Amino acid sequence: MIGIVVVTHGCMGIEIVKTAELIVGKCEKIEAVPFFPHESGEELTQKVRQAIDSVNDGDGVVIFVDLIGGNCCTIAGAFLRDEEEGNVEVISGVNLPMVIKLINYRHDGKAKDVAAAVQKAGVKSIINLREMIDKVGVSCKL
């Protein structure tokens, strides 16, 4: 099973995990790592390290981070170098749909196999509702 770690500034990641579990049910091997203003980069690295170890059962870990270029991102990104090749994938811009996608597909291979699909699910879910509603054409569904 692919492990999941959500690293964010503040408690956003904790809440994303809670919300995902509301929708798909209780999950195992998923950890949120909050990063607070009083903490050092080293402390965050330590916390991410522990989280990776606690969710990795050999199929690798996908780490979600909130902001591209932010501290959570660069610290999580460093594990791409430190970890064995393919053990860790990092995806930025975390949103609920991509986390749920991974929860649903985490039994289907290793972290590196699903990373692209997980990223795509996140991107595809960003929609301007007015445009979508106008596009739903003449369909038997309506």
Place this chain on the structure above:
Amino acid sequence: MNIVLFRIDERFIHGQIIQGWKGLEYQHIVVISDRIAGNDLERRLQLSGVPDNVTVCFYKRQEMPDMAREQAKNTRRSIILVGSVEDALLVIQTGIRVNKLNLGVMSRNSSRTCVVSNAVYVSPEEMESLKQIAKMGIEVEAQGVERDTAVRLF
């Protein structure tokens, strides 16, 4: 009709249906609601997260006989969603064969004094109707999503 889930859910199609019941591999959803069936925007919003391979039909309560007739021929793996115990009874009374009623979302209000789960509250009158349904040989269970443990009522 190939019914894989018959559910009372006041929210009808929402995240739990789209993501939380995927394992059923459903291909079709029937929504019974006057509010949604009668409103173009509501119908479109209900469809917003539905996967492309899943079809959806909307019916008003008064169209229940049409629903039963039209859906009888449908062999797709189907979910039926109703908004109340009363409407669940209406579906059963059409003669459609179901063997289990799932209570998904029945939100809290002052008359619903029985707490079944964090999303299912039942009034004494509703409990009587559920008993009536159980007497017809239909299991009644509260379960939000597949991963949750089902709470068997009857």
